[in-house]
Amino acid sequence: MNRRKDEGSPSGGDMADARSGDGRGTDGRGLDDGEAGDRVLLRGVRPYGEGEPVDLLVAGGRIAEIGTDLSTDADEILHADGAIALPGFVDLHTHLREPGREDAETVETGSVAAALGGYTAVFAMANTDPVADNAVIVEHVWRRGREVGLVDVHPVGAVTVGLKGSELAELGTMARSAAGVRLFSDDGRCVDDPLLMRRALEYTRVFGGVVAQHAEEPRLTVQAQAHEGAQAARLGLTGWPAPAEESIVARDCMLAGHTAGTLHVCHVSTSGTAEFLRWWRSRDSTAAVSAEVTPHHLLLTDELLGNYDPVHKVNPPLRTDADVRALREALADGTVDCVATDHAPHAEQDKDCEWSAARPGMLGLQTALGVVMHTMVEPGLLDWRGVARVMSERPARIAGLADQGRPVAEGEPANLVLVDPGSRWTVRGADLASVSANTPFEGMELPGRIRATMLRGRITAHEGKVERAEMER
Numbered sequence: 118m119n120r121r122k123d124e125g126s127p128s129g130g131d132m133a134d135a136r137s138g139d140g141r142g143t144d145g146r147g148l149d150d151g152e153a154g155d156r157v158l159l160r161g162v163r164p165y166g167e168g169e170p171v172d173l174l175v176a177g178g179r180i181a182e183i184g185t186d187l188s189t190d191a192d193e194i195l196h197a198d199g200a201i202a203l204p205g206f207v208d209l210h211t212h213l214r215e216p217g218r219e220d221a222e223t224v225e226t227g228s229v230a231a232a233l234g235g236y237t238a239v240f241a242m243a244n245t246d247p248v249a250d251n252a253v254i255v256e257h258v259w260r261r262g263r264e265v266g267l268v269d270v271h272p273v274g275a276v277t278v279g280l281k282g283s284e285l286a287e288l289g290t291m292a293r294s295a296a297g298v299r300l301f302s303d304d305g306r307c308v309d310d311p312l313l314m315r316r317a318l319e320y321t322r323v324f325g326g327v328v329a330q331h332a333e334e335p336r337l338t339v340q341a342q343a344h345e346g347a348q349a350a351r352l353g354l355t356g357w358p359a360p361a362e363e364s365i366v367a368r369d370c371m372l373a374g375h376t377a378g379t380l381h382v383c384h385v386s387t388s389g390t391a392e393f394l395r396w397w398r399s400r401d402s403t404a405a406v407s408a409e410v411t412p413h414h415l416l417l418t419d420e421l422l423g424n425y426d427p428v429h430k431v432n433p434p435l436r437t438d439a440d441v442r443a444l445r446e447a448l449a450d451g452t453v454d455c456v457a458t459d460h461a462p463h464a465e466q467d468k469d470c471e472w473s474a475a476r477p478g479m480l481g482l483q484t485a486l487g488v489v490m491h492t493m494v495e496p497g498l499l500d501w502r503g504v505a506r507v508m509s510e511r512p513a514r515i516a517g518l519a520d521q522g523r524p525v526a527e528g529e530p531a532n533l534v535l536v537d538p539g540s541r542w543t544v545r546g547a548d549l550a551s552v553s554a555n556t557p558f559e560g561m562e563l564p565g566r567i568r569a570t571m572l573r574g575r576i577t578a579h580e581g582k583v584e585r586a587e588m589e590r
C-alpha cells in the first residue's frame with residue numbers, strides 16, 4: 118500500500134514509524150471523539166469487500182465523506198489498492214498480563230499486537246497479579262492503555278475477590294471507576310458456586326454489566342490435561358470432559374433467565390455447548406446470553422497433542438473434528454455471537470517444559486483474522502459482512518461500546534481496519550509483537566494481511582508497523 122503525507126510530493130512516500138508535527142492535540146491519545154486533528158484520505162477501499170473501490174475521507178475522528186475520486190486537502194493520503202474496509206475488530210477476551218507477569222506480556226506489547234491484528238478495542242482479563250478485583254487495578258490497566266494509545270484497553274473486573282470464588286468483588290465500584298468496567302469475569306477459573314453466580318448476575322444487572330463465564334465445573338476437571346476422549350486415553354493424559362463445560366453453560370443460562378442478568382459464555386469449545394445454546398436461544402430469542410469462540414477452537418484438534426508439545430495446551434482443551442465443525446456452524450448461524458482471541462501469552466519457562474507442568478494458553482491477536490478467513494471465509498461460511506459481525510459488531514454490542522463495531526458509513530467513528538484478502542503470510546512466533554511466542558500456528562501460512570488499522574481517525578498500524586501518537590515516548 119502506497120502512502121504519502123502529501124500526494125504528489127516525491128519525498129512523501131516513506132512509511133515513517135512515528136509521525137510528527139501533524140497538528141494533533143497535545144493529549145495525543147485519541148480517546149474522545151474529535152481529538153484527531155488530521156484529515157486522512159483512504160484512497161480506493163472496498164467497504165465490506167463489496168462493489169468498486171471508493172475513497173473514504175476521515176476527519177475529526179469520523180468518516181466525513183465516502184465517494185469516488187474525492188479530491189481534497191487531506192493531510193495524509195493512503196493508497197489502499199482496493200483493500201477491504203471493515204469496522205475495527207473488538208476482542209472481548211485478551212490476557213495482557215499486566216500487572217504481575219510483564220515477562221509474558223504488557224499493556225504496551227499487547228496493544229501493539231492488537232493494533233497489528235486489526236483491533237481497535239480489547240478487553241483485558243482480570244487474572245493478573247494482583248487480580249483486577251478493585252478500582253485501583255482496573256484504573257491502572259485502563260490508564261496504561263490510554264498512555265500507549267494504540268487500542269482502547271477496557272479492563273475486565275474480577276467477579277470474586279482474588280478470583281477465589283468465595284465472595285463477590287466490589288463490582289459496583291469498578292463499574293463507577295474511571296475505567297467504567299462493564300464486563301466481569303473470573304476467567305482462568307469458573308464461578309462454580311451457583312449462588313455466587315446468581316448474585317453476580319443480579320448485581321451487575323443494576324448497572325448494565327455482563328458476567329463472562331469461564332465454564333468449567335472444577336469437580337469434573339481435577340488434574341485434567343486434555344479433551345477427554347480417545348486421544349487423551351492414548352497419551353495417558355487425564356481427561357477434561359465436555360459436560361464440565363456444558364453443565365455450567367446450561368446452569369448459567371437458566372440463572373441468567375431467572376435473574377434477568379446478562380451472561381456471556383467464554384471460549385465455547387464443544388458441539389454440545391453449541392447445541393444447547395441453539396436450543397436455549399430458539400426458545401427465548403430475548404435471552405440475554407451471548408457466546409464467543411476462539412480462532413484456535415475453530416481450527417485445531419486434539420490430534421495435535423501427539424508430540425506432547427505444550428504449545429497446544431489450552432483451556433478449554435483442543436477437542437475433536439466434530440466439535441470444530443459444530444463450532445464453525447454455530448458461528449456462521451449466529452448461535453455463537455463472536456470470535457474472541459483468548460490471547461494468552463506465557464513466558465518461555467511456563468511453556469517450554471513437560472506437558473503437565475506447562476501453563477495453558479496461546480497467542481491470538483495477530484493470527485485471529487487469518488484463522489477466521491481460513492476456517493470461515495474460504496469455505497464460504499461467512500462473507501465480509503459476516504466477518505464484521507463476528508469480529509467487531511457483535512462484540513461491541515455485547516460489551517456496550519457505542520463507538521466501536523459501527524457501520525463503515527459517513528458520520529460514523531473512524532475505527533477501521535483495512536484488509537488485503539489476497540496476500541498470505543507465514544506465522545513466526547518470534548516475529549509477533551507479544552513478549553511471548555507461544556503461537557500454535559507456527560510455520561502455518563495464513564491468508565489476509567492487515568494493511569492498516571485506524572483508531573478514531575488516527576492510523577495506529579500500517580504495513581506491519583505501529584504508529585504511535587507523538588506524546589507517548
Ligand SMILES: NC(=O)N[C@@H](CC(=O)O)C(=O)O
Nearest residue numbers: 212304305431432461477478
Ligand atoms: N485459555 C487458557 O488456556 N489460559 C488463560 C485462562 C483462560 O482463558 O481460561 C490464561 O490466563 O492463560
Ligand SMILES: [Zn+2]
Nearest residue numbers: 304305331383
Ligand atoms: Zn478461560
Ligand SMILES: [Zn+2]
Nearest residue numbers: 242304305459
Ligand atoms: Zn482467557
